Amino acid sequence: MGEARRVIVVGGGLAGLAAADALAGAGLDVTLLESRRSLGGRAASFEDPRGGGLVDACQHVAMGCCTTFRDLCRRAGLADALRTDRTLWFIGPDGRRSxxxxxxxxxxxxxxxxxxxxxxxxxxxxxxxxxxxxxxxxxxxxxxxxxxxxxxxxxxxxxxxxxxxxxxxxxxxxxxxxxxxxxxxxxxxxxxxxxxxxxxxxDLLVPVVPLGELLGVRLAGWLARRGVTIRTGCTVDAVRIGSDGVACGTVSSGAESPAAAVVVAVPWRAAARLLPGIAPAADEQLSGSPITAIHLWFDRDIIDLPHAVLVGRTSQWVFRPDARGQSGATGYCQVVISASRGLRGGDRQQLVDTVVAELREVFPAARDATLRESRVITDPTAVLSVRPGVDAVRPLAATQVPGLFLAGDWTATGWPSTMEGAVRSGRAAATAACRHLGVPTPETVPDLPRSWMTRLLAGRAD
Ligand SMILES: Cc1cc2nc3c(=O)[nH]c(=O)nc-3n(C[C@H](O)[C@H](O)[C@H](O)COP(=O)(O)OP(=O)(O)OC[C@H]3O[C@@H](n4cnc5c(N)ncnc54)[C@H](O)[C@@H]3O)c2cc1C
Structure with a gap:
């Protein structure tokens, strides 16, 4: 295949992976360049220090309404790696379970x-x-x-x-x-x-294998089998724009890679650095919100529910590992706190103590359990802060430079900064690139249909 059909995707998070999938589906020659050694971006895992295998840096969940993410998982043969929890478990301030x-x-x-x-x-x-x-x-x-x-x-x-x-x-x-x-x-x-x-x-869709395996191994393997060339450990330093004003490749460590179109699927700050004047100025126009995951290893299993929403407490969600894959270590559980800026004044030990005390209040098995190890991981810019007016700043996939397209959970998808938003953005960028190159565009994945009663109430669609 010649350069006329070569597309470079910069960034191997869900947006880049989804873009690569859709571009490969259109018969294009796709190369994906990712600066880290593994794929998955913010949906990442680390090695359990107690030997339980991979643990997600922060437990991710999707919902039944995330149709584009589900479609990607289904086509890539990953549907078995998502558990559907139909029952949402809430634990009230008095400890009562609903x-x-x-x-x-x-x-x-x-x-x-x-x-x-x-x-x-x-x-x-x-x-x-x-x-x-x-x-x-x-x-x-x-x-x-x-x-x-x-x-x-x-x-x-x-x-x-x-x-x-x-x-x-x-x-x-x-x-x-x-x-x-x-x-x-x-x-x-x-x-x-x-x-x-x-x-x-x-419906709550909970990955039952670590994200590092789900995206970094299984999804990446599926894309490679579809002909996508994946290069990890490759940071893109610049996007080349030809004398005709059209994007014509990327530069990494001085080496140029020519292409007929480039999809930049990196977080908003990296996009602002890579494409000044094209992507929105990051810190002035867009801001991030932090999410904290508290990883706890007790000497025994303490959580008797698949997940729980702890309302009226510092801890927000608690997950226990699924027997099928997430950290196999006995006694492991994870507490997730969104919008976690300024939590306990940044004192990690105080935060762990608070969370453990809360778990002991609501899970009887935790009362006699001994905490063996803990780890607090905060991503200060985990998601784009969807403040009033942010939609006016989130950019569309097509840029003012022909052949250059933007993807990422922060772009104008109409969705919050989530896995679904990332996958939608990747498909939107691929669709725009296909149009630019004159090849058939990927099919749109339909939303869940609104019932007649909801249509009456909320309208047909937004
Ligand atoms: C703690 C936490 C909890 C979350 N929980 C949930 C959840 O429960 N449900 C949910 O739906 N979403 C959740 N999210 C959000 C979700 O992870 C993101 O929306 C999604 O993964 C974003 O994908 P992306 O591809 O847009 O960006 P990223 O995942 O950030 O991927 C961008 C990639 O680009 C690479 N890159 C950057 N610069 C360059 C360069 N110059 N050259 C090459 N590569 C580059 C990066 O290394 C990265 O791999 C959570 C996020 C965090 C951090």
Whole structure:
């Protein structure tokens, strides 16, 4: 294949991997360049110090509404590596457990009735207020782009306990940012597409093998078999733009790689460095939000649920490893805290003590267990902060330079900064590149269809 059909993808996170998949599917000659030694980007794993195998730096989950991510996993033969948890487990401030299972046979949004009824830490009045709040959010047709979710919830009179024990944990974990900072439009997206749209929308998809294996080995292997050339340990220092103003390759350590199109699928700060004047100026226009994972190794297994949302506590989500793969070490569990800036004043030991004390309050088996080891990992720019007005800054895939395309969870996908957003961005960039090169574009993966009742309530689509 000649250079006329060669496309270089810069960045081997989910956006770059998805772009490479779609470009290879269009019959193009794809080379993927990744600066690290392994693929997967922010969805990464490390070696368990206690010999349990690979552990995810931070547990990632997707939802049933993440159709493009699921489609990629299905086609790559990875569907078996995702467990579907239909029941969401909440643990209230008093330690009471609520198993919330949407009903598949009821038309959306009625399928959520058990979720509302099931939340035992809420009074009847609070459950009613929550239902009204969700419906009012869905019915919003015009979103004030300057309004935060917190400001809107207060303005419509949502009770403090409902905000603190539902909206805060649900929206903060879905968007990775604090309720005081997220834009109202992003909050509506989570509630409509992630809960109200379809009976399967809120299914929790939990990888049962480490992300390092899922993406770095299995997905990468599948792409290589489809003809994608993958080069890791290769940092791209510049994108070459020819005298005709068209992107014509990349430069790494002084060596040029010619191409007919380039997809840059790196995080927003790296994009701003690589493409000044083309990508948005990172720190002035876009900011990140931190997520912290607290890895704990006890002398025995302490968690008797597959996952749990701890509401009204510092700990937000707790996961135990799946017997099929995630760190095999006995007694391992992981607590995830989104929007974790300033947690316990940055004192790691204090944070571990707080989290362990909370686990002992809600999981009886933890009371007699001994903590053998802990590790706190914070990614300070884990996700793009979806603040009011951010959509005006998130760039589209096509740039002002012909042949140069942007991908990444931070680009204008209409989705929060998630695995689904990353995969969508990769496909969008590949579609734009295919158009530029005059080859057939990849098919669009449909969203979960909205039920007639949800369409009446929230509209056909956003
Ligand atoms: C702690 C944490 C928890 C998260 N939890 C969830 C979750 O539960 N669910 C969910 O859906 N999402 C979650 N996310 C978000 C999710 O990980 C990201 O949205 C997604 O992985 C982003 O993919 P990406 O390809 O856009 O970017 P990245 O994964 O950042 O990939 C970009 C790649 O580009 C490479 N690169 C950068 N510069 C260069 C260069 N010059 N040359 C070559 N390569 C370069 C980088 O090394 C990297 O591999 C979480 C993220 C973090 C950090």
């Amino acid at each position: 198993a919330c299972t949407p009903v598949r046979w009821l038309p959306a949004p009625l399928h959520l009735a058990p979720l509302l009824v099931g939340m035992r830490h809420f009074s009847l009045g609070e459950r009613g207020a929550l239902a009204v709040g969700m419906l009012r959010l869905a019915r919003l047709r015009t979103i004030d782009p300057t309004l935060t979710a917190a400001a809107w919830l207060l303005a419509i009179g949502q009770p403090e306990r409902v905000i603190r024990l539902f909206w805060q944990p649900v929206l903060e974990s879905a968007l990775g940012e604090s309720l005081d900072l997220v834009g109202l439009g992003a909050a509506r997206k989570v509630i409509v597409d992630g809960f109200l749209a379809h009976p399967q929308a809120a």
